[in-house]
Amino acid sequence: MKSKPHILIVEREESEINKLKTVLGGIYNVLVVGTTPEAITEISNDKEKYSLIIVALNMPVLNGYLFCLSLKKDIKVKDIPILITGTLVDFTKTEVPDGLRIGDYDRLISPFENKLVVDLVEISLEKKGMLKRLIKMNMIDEENPMHSKEYFEELLNLELLKAFKLDNTLNCLSIETSNDEIRENLISLIK
Secondary structure, eight states: OOOOOEEEEEOOOHHHHHHHHHHHTTTSEEEEESSHHHHHHHHHHOTTTEEEEEEESSOSSSOHHHHHHHHHTSTTTTTSOEEEEEEHHHHHHHIIIIIHHHOSOEEEEESOOHHHHHHHHHHHHHHHHHHHHHHHTTSSOSSSOOOOHHHHHHHHHHHHHHHHHTTTEETTEEOOSOHHHHHHHHHHHHO
């Protein structure tokens, strides 16, 4: 039997912890820590353990963005998908300078619906699986991530799936055409 993926939740608000544990606890192995330094220690103890990290933006010592930056420096954990949680106001205050520096992450804006959490976790885990498959097929060099056309096609498929699951929106714009039309137009740009 395949073991459940492990998710590390870095959060100090009891209501958020309870909601995330309720939504994800039956599907995944969930561990909660209350500070980013605790999370770094936990990840350092077993760099292969966690399939996904959910971190609150407003954490003491290292906020969610700085926590992500510290993880991206370690090649063994840099590909762990991360969901950053916070209110819209939290993201508005810090989004541009910090968000652009860390690059690839998804936001989970509170208050959030249970289905949204599950969908984002599934998509993030699928993306991690896709990266592993492409590395195994020698389409991505782990040390020097030169991305192939196949990488971009796979990533595009995942982004379209995410847009479809998240109420058919892509970058806050409603999708009026089919996913196949969008996919073909975007693939033509990367050929």
